[in-house]
Amino acid sequence: MMTSTGTIEPSKPMRQLPLISTGGENMKKSNARRVGALLVGFAILGVSACGSDDEAVTTEAPTSEAPSTDAPATGGELEGMKGTTPKGAEISEEWLAQVSDYWVSLGNTALADFNYAAEAYDAAIVVSLAVEIAGTDGAAHANEIVGITKGGTKCTTFADCMAIIADGGDPDYDGLSGPHEFNGNGEPLEGSYAMLEFGPDNQITEESNSNLIAASAPESAIVELGVTTSTRAGDGQLKIGSLLPETGSLAFLGDPEYAGLVYAINEINVAGGVLGKEVLYTQGDSGDTSTDIASTTADRLISENVDAIIGAASSGVTLTVIDKITAAGITMFSPANTSPALSDYADDNLYFRNAPADGLQGAVVANQIIEDGNASVYIMNLDDAYGNGIAAVVKDVLEAAGVEVLGVKAYDPTAASFDAEVAEVVAADPDAVVLVSFDEGSRILRTAVESGIGPKVKMWYGTDGNMGNGLGTNFDEGK
Known part of the structure; x- marks a missing residue:
């Protein structure tokens, strides 16, 4: 359980998690598809279905019935809205239930969404294995993180990877969120x-x-492995801090990320910990870019001598604190950052993420829009590194495919009203609307419905910042 000081005490051992296939030729769903996307140029290379040998595989694009232009009925106003969220594996319902149950056992409410729970879980596992390999919780462990994700003997649990290390081997951790296979800059390809x-x-x-x-x-996106220049020493006991959203516009992601993280730390400690000691944990709130919460939390975590910080969730928040965290020689590992601005950031090789950059997500969203037969699109995005980055990718891919982009509107997510922005969409009259938002998306969608262009009238597409049950709940509650 979590103690008042933020450390996690070991509890009874849990069952070993099942081996889960993570895409490509091993994906078992016949409706799984593969999209190749160039990080420079963002062109779609192709789409093909993949499945097991005993399942029929279809190469036809999924069909979508065009939305009615009649006046929408009330209720279920978001029905038909589509959008992406990273999901690197066919994660079992058993694992999701275990995470939620453990979260509840710490005095929290059951999870309604699981966005980025697996990524936060894997981040803690990868950092812990890197510390064990390096033999130190000091900054030098960052040099082992990329190697943990590729090139060695495959393992899918912390305990199995630790056994490989104990035998003098080199573990290649394939996590719940995917095989990782990090690029030299510390992000998945x-x-x-x-x-x-x-x-x-x-x-x-x-x-x-x-x-x-x-x-x-x-392959042109591959970069060489970097090495940190930091000489920060460790004290022999790994201490992980979190910088995740308890408050702010991404608060709906907070619970699943915290839950995945503490569940991983508990499993690590049950398995014997790292460097022969239990892993310590201290929790921190990131807020959002409208506050100084992240900066205050980062200062506290640095003063508490944490060795690694899991977070932030928002790319914009990360960009406000990454300099001070990496300058302190502390590893920063985000389970949810996707902005391309972080791919070549000068972070002294101390920043990592296991959510792919938006060059991939943007291509997937755009490809779905094309498959659904839309000839024209309007893009609305929050005006920050995340929103502007993914909007640019979607626009480039759509235009390369001959889809007309009627407008791109970057808006202030703290605005009191989105009437003017939605009015521009109404005037443009696109076939489809792309909304790149955080929790303000529910208010934008409410305005769109009231203006007669909601998801029952136009095709709407979201991204990982808004696609979750929390969006529907906020919409229904008028938030």
């Missing part, structure tokens, strides 16, 4: 996404949560 869709209850349908699409970057 491959990604897998669920193409989610809202149902008549304004919640994500179970069927769409299994619709996986794999994407990969070209």
Whole structure:
């Protein structure tokens, strides 16, 4: 359980998690697809279905019935809205239940969404294995993180990877969120996404949560492995801090990320810890870019001598604190950052992420828009590194495919009203609308519905910043 000081005490051993296939030729769903995307140019290289040998594999693009232009009925106003969230594996319902149950055992409410829970879990595992390999919780462990994700003996649990290390081997951790296979800059070259869709209850349908699409970057995106210059020493006991959203516009991601992280730390400690000692943990709130919460939390974590910080969730928040964290020689590992601005950031090789950059997600979203037969699109995005980055990718891919982009509107997410922005969409009259938002997306969608262009009238597409049951709940509650 979590103590008042933020450390996690070992509890009874849990069952070993099942081996889960993570895409490509091993994906078992016949509706899984692979999309190749160039990180420079963002062109779609192709789409193909993949499945097991005993399942029929279709290469036809999924069909979508065009939305009615009649006046929409009330209720289920988000039905039909589609969008992406990274989902690197066919994660078992058993694992999700275990994470939620453990989270509840710490005094929290059951999880409604699981966005980035697996990524946060894997981040803690990778950091812990790197510390064990390096023999230190000092900054030198960062030099082992990329190697943990590729090139060695495959393992899928912390305990199995530790056994390989104990035998003098080199573990290659394939996690719940995917095989990782990090590039030299500390981010994955491959990604897998669920193409989610809202149902008549304004919640994500179970069927769409299994619709996986794999994407990969070209070989030209590969960069050489970097080495940190930091000489920060450790004290022999790994201490992990978190910088995740308890408050702010991404607060709906906070609980699943915290839950995945503490669940991993508990498993690590049950298995014997790292460097022969239990892993310590201290929790921190990141807020969002409208506050100084992240900076205050980062200062506290640095003063508490943490060795690694899991976070932030928002790329914009990360960009406000990455300099001070890496200058202190502390590893920063985000489970959810996707902005391309972080791919070549001067971070002294101390920043990592296991959510793929938006060059991949943007291509997947754009490809779905094309497959659905839309000839014109309007893009609305929050005005920050995340929103502007993914909007640019979607625009480039759509235009390369001959889809007309009628406008791109970067908006202030803290605005009191989005009437003017939605009015521009109404005037443009596109076939489809792309919304790159955080929790303000529910208010934008409410305005769109009231203006007669909601998801029952136009095709709407979201991204990982808004696609979750929390969006539907906020919409229904008028938030």
